[in-house]
Every structure is written in structure tokens, then in C-alpha cells.
Amino acid sequence: MTAMTRMTLDEVRALSEMVLARQGLAPEHVAAVTETIVAGERDGCTSHGIYRLLVCAHSIRNGKVVRDAIPIACDTAPALVRIDARGGYAQHAFNLSRPVLAAKARRHGIAALAITNCVHFSALWPEVEALASDGLVALACTPSHAWVAPAGGTAPLFGTNPIAFGWPRPEGLPFVFDLATSAVARGEIELHRREGRPIPLGWGLDPGGQPTTDAAEALAGAMLTFGGHKGSALAAMVELIAGPLIGDLTSRESLARDGGAKASPIGGELIIAIDPAGFLGPNVAEHLARAEALFEGIAAQGARLPSQRRYEARARSLIEGVLVSQALLDDIKALLG
Ligand code: NDP
Ligand code: PYC
Numbered sequence: 592m593t594a595m596t597r598m599t600l601d602e603v604r605a606l607s608e609m610v611l612a613r614q615g616l617a618p619e620h621v622a623a624v625t626e627t628i629v630a631g632e633r634d635g636c637t638s639h640g641i642y643r644l645l646v647c648a649h650s651i652r653n654g655k656v657v658r659d660a661i662p663i664a665c666d667t668a669p670a671l672v673r674i675d676a677r678g679g680y681a682q683h684a685f686n687l688s689r690p691v692l693a694a695k696a697r698r699h700g701i702a703a704l705a706i707t708n709c710v711h712f713s714a715l716w717p718e719v720e721a722l723a724s725d726g727l728v729a730l731a732c733t734p735s736h737a738w739v740a741p742a743g744g745t746a747p748l749f750g751t752n753p754i755a756f757g758w759p760r761p762e763g764l765p766f767v768f769d770l771a772t773s774a775v776a777r778g779e780i781e782l783h784r785r786e787g788r789p790i791p792l793g794w795g796l797d798p799g800g801q802p803t804t805d806a807a808e809a810l811a812g813a814m815l816t817f818g819g820h821k822g823s824a825l826a827a828m829v830e831l832i833a834g835p836l837i838g839d840l841t842s843r844e845s846l847a848r849d850g851g852a853k854a855s856p857i858g859g860e861l862i863i864a865i866d867p868a869g870f871l872g873p874n875v876a877e878h879l880a881r882a883e884a885l886f887e888g889i890a891a892q893g894a895r896l897p898s899q900r901r902y903e904a905r906a907r908s909l910i911e912g913v914l915v916s917q918a919l920l921d922d923i924k925a926l927l928g
Contacts, residue, residue: 593918594916594918595914595916595917596853596916597912597913597915598915598920599912600633600913602912603628603629603640607625608622608625608640608643609657610648610923610926611647613660613926614648614926615651616647616658620660620680624713625684627639627714628641628644629792631713631714633775633905633913634901634904635904635905635913636716638776638777638778639713639776640913641919641920641923642778642782643712644918644923645919645922645923645926646854648926650710650854651710653831653852653853654852655855655857655913656679656710656810656854657679658677660676660677660678662675662682662683662687662688663675666691669695669698669699670695670696670699670702670703671705671868672688674688674704675708675724677708678709678857679710681706681709681713681733681837683707684709685704685862689722692722692723692862692864693706693727693791693864696864696865700865700868700870701866701923702864703861703862703863704862704863704864705815705838705861705862706838706859706860707837707838707839707859708858708859709857709860710857711860714754714755715732715733716755716767716768716898717755719755719757720765720767720843720898722757722864723759723767724765724786725759726867727759727864727866728760728865729756729757729862729865730862730863731753731754731860732754732829732861733750733753733827733859733861734749734830734832734841734842734856734859735750735752735858736842736856737749737841737842737845738773738777738810739752739773739814739826740748740813740815742819742820743823745796746800746811747770747814748842748858749773749816749827749829749842749847750829750841751771751772752825752829753770753771753772753831754770754825755767755770756768756769759867760882760883761812761876761879761883762901764898767898767901768898769898770817772816772823773814773817774815774816774817775790775817775820775923777810780809782804785918785919786916791804794809794814794815795813795814796812797809797812798812798890800812816921827871833858833860834859836861837859840858840859841858842858845858867879881916893911
């Protein structure tokens, strides 16, 4: 059995800050990246929690991250904002441009933010949850590296290309989903490989194009989309709208730019924010209340809302802290040596 260690969230935060600072990352990036890593661990999203410190250190040490990048925002149109992350992590660029995106969405009813030229390794729910907490409907997506075969194919072409959605609720936390368009996030397969666990059939193909339950083989071969041709179409959409549409890389181009370094993907992210008042005027509350009936209908069948597990994990972690694999912790602490 994997040995586990309990950590408080403050300890997770301190470890992340120390590791990232030791890699020479500028303080504003350390803070922004740490927030998403702590949020991942806190919410039981371990594929995007402190495991990512290993990935960050590897990407930085391979010269794939501009450690002190100062993003530059450009007001391209009344309802658009583009921020050039200048080779740094996406998180700091998002934090800088979030108020502008929200203000433009309120002014025009809808607005879009393109983060370009960024290094992207994080989950997207922190961003859509933040916007939905501000009363906006939010949609975010980003390509990654070409790891996923299109439905009917066997060779990697798409990224794991997540799509995240946030919806504001009158009471409590927003309705949020955040899903890779691959059967599972690559980080989850990497964690299976680290722990020597088999993966379910349907997650990947070996390098010969055959279904496999071996995590290392799937990582070397091709991952599969979720829902066959439907996930494949959504993955293609993400490539297009968060790639060429915003003048940035597709997953295949990102992997080519990586040049075998196995660092985090580089490219862009598209975030769309909609102010419900744009369509509804003074009737927002009435219609958001109708949306609540939909959520009640889901729960009434004994089904759960996406993010319910995450929010429950959050509530637990805030009290009890989190359990972290000792082997993973040892590898992370070795980065401080
Ligand atoms: P999952 O398949 O675990 O979950 C996807 C979504 O479905 C979540 O919102 C989850 O909510 C919800 N969900 C899961 N099970 C149920 C259920 N039984 N009933 C209702 N809802 C359910 O996540 P993925 O492996 O697809 O992705 C994990 C993370 O990886 C994402 O946060 C994504 O952003 C990130 N990622 C980032 C990439 C990048 O390039 N930056 C690339 C790929 C992935 P809950 O969390 O509450 O379980
Ligand atoms: O888990 O698929 C993934 C992933 C790619 C980039 C960041 N996370």
C-alpha cells in the first residue's frame, strides 16, 4: 500500500512556494502558480495538485518557462482582451486580466479573453469558478500537447484539451464542470504509472495501436478521447478556438516546439464570460431561480452535480488537511536539495 502523509494546506502552500522559488520563478508567478496547486490538492484533484511541482521544476529546468515573464495586455476590441503571457505561466496572466474581462462582460453582456504565449499545466475550474463567483457564466478551454488520437485513429494529434464551465448560483458555490476531452487527464495516467497501478481499458492505446491497461504504454502510445467521436469533435473545437482563432499553437505545434523536453504545453487559452443581465436585464434572479430547478432535478434522481465531490473534498481539506503520497513528497523535497 502507498504510504501517505497528512499535510495542512498551509504546509502544502509553503512547500509549493519554496520549490517554485528555488527554481528561480519570480514571486508573482510563485504566488499565482501556488494558488492553483494548493487548490488542486485541497479539492482532491491530485493530477493537478502538488504532483505538478515535479512537472514545473522539470519544465523550468529545461528552459521552457520564462521565469520572470511580465504579461502584456492588449485591448483588441470593446468586448475582447488579449494578454501575451510572454512565455510565462498562464495563471499570473489570468489574474491580471480577470478584472478587465469581467468589466467588459458587464459592459457588453459578453466578453472573451485570449491568454497567448503561455505555459499551461493547470486545471481550468479555478478560473471559471472565480468568474462564476462574480456572477458571470464562464467557459474556458486550452489545447495541450498532441497525446490523444482522434476517434477512429491511433496516432496522437489532439491534446487532452479541457473544457470548463461555470454557472453562478444564488446561494452557495457555483455549478462548475471541468473535463479533459480525453477519457482522462494525462496527469491521472502519470500518477497511475508512478504508483504502478493499471489503467482501465478505454484510456489509451499502446505504441502499436492496441488497447492497453499499462499506464507507461498508454503514455508512450496514444490516449483516447472520451465518448468516442463526440469527445473527438470537442477536442478538435478546442484546438481551433484556443489555437488558430487566437493566433496560438495547436497541440501538435506545442509538442513540436517542446522538442522532446517533455515539459508542460505552451500555447493559448480562451475564456468567455457572459453576464446574465445582458439578456435578462432586471429579470436575472427570476431566471437563475429556474436554473436551480434543473440542479434539483439532477439531485432528485440520486445523481450528483459535477464539482460536488470537489466541494466536499474542499470542505474536508480545510479542516483535516490532505493526505499526500510519501514517495511523491520525497521526490518533491528532493527538488529543494
Ligand atoms: P474527471 O473525469 O475526474 O471529471 C470531469 C468532470 O466531471 C468534473 O467536473 C467532475 O466533478 C465531474 N464528474 C466526475 N464524475 C461525476 C459524476 N459521477 N457525476 C457528475 N459529475 C461527475 O476529470 P478529468 O480527468 O477529465 O480532468 C481533470 C482535470 O485535469 C481538470 O480539472 C482539467 O482542467 C485538467 N486538465 C488540464 C489540462 C491542461 O491542458 N491544462 C489538460 C487536461 C486536463 P468532480 O471534480 O466533482 O468529480
Ligand atoms: O493532465 O492532461 C493533463 C494535462 C495537460 C496539461 C496539463 N495537464
